[in-house]
Amino acid sequence: MPRFSYTAIGSSQKTEKGVISAESAFAARKMLRSKGLHPTEVTQITAETAGRSFHSVFGNKKKTVAAFTKELATMLRAGIKLTDALSVLIQQIPDPQLKNAITDVRDRVVTGESFAEALSEYEAYFDLIYVSMMRVGEVTGTLEDSLTTMSNMLEKQRQLEEKMTTAMMYPAILLTLCVVVVLIIMIFFLPLITNELVKVGQTLPLTTRALMKISDLLTSAWAFVILGVLFGLSWLYKRAVRTERGAALRDRFLLALPGFGPLIKQRIVSRFASTLATLLSSGMSMAESLRVVAQVTGNAVMAEAVRQARERILSGSDIATPLRDSGVISPSIAHMITVGEKSGELEQMLRMISQNLEAESDVVIERLSKFVEPIIILFMAGLIGLIAYATMVPIIKFSVTQF
16 A cells, blocks of 8 residues: 655644555545644655655665664564554654654554565665565564664674775875866966966967867866766666666676776675575575575676576575686685585585675775875876976976076
């Protein structure tokens, strides 16, 4: 049944907000009026609108969901009913869209719907892994354990993403400043200096004339044409990577990048190993676990390898061979998976692989940040030095001729 977020005025003239399930917006307004509320706004909730909020835009979504999951697990362990725990947590959620989503989830659980099914309607916050874990927890009666495991998993993913963001933040700031400084010089200062030199009849060297052409281009209508072309190419790229073939080509290219390729590969394999271990430890079958992992791996090449591994499992074979043949997983890691399968300790082996890859990723991230920073600094120095050379040489020549 569709769900609608609403804003209404109560009998005490206070504004109330919430979520209600109804057949249509008209039915939702009718239900609100029957409760003594005067609706001022009723909007249907969809998977797209569920994730749009201030907190989601600025990257706090995972942190908020992880905190919600951890607190819910704690309350369930304390013996509090699920619906009561959700009611308490609704008051503490800072993200208004997530608050509306959890309110609706609570209302649907009260009517007898399963917790996992209610969560599955909000993919912007709760992905397939999350829903699958909750479904297993409900069936086995270990929902608090599933929540705790999911909370730890979300927190680990968030920490890894923060490490990547922190490592690349300084180089990104340097590169942005470089671009801004160069644009300011090219658009405002270079034309002033060169125009004055041209007025006094000074012959400009080739480098200066080339920079003047670029400066004229940046200040002409062609600059908007170039921007339009760039936006068009960006739009075409986004459309292309939404297709299966486009996503596969993009992911293969990313894995082949020098320096960054190995890091991306380590992150993908680490996520695969930790996710599969988590699902298996929750009691989910290998075939079902691989089906879930294939949909959330984040890489088309890895997803295809996992799907092939699942097919081999269903036919009674091993999973290591298709993973190794994909080129994403190294032969050594594939061998470790094979050993884990044969020894019956696949979960422990997967966790060990994930931990080792995370440690290696930290080293690679640190090395990359130290390698990229001096390159950007040298690039900045060279670019600004070129502009300074093109500007100062004609000035010096003009000064010499005057004496």
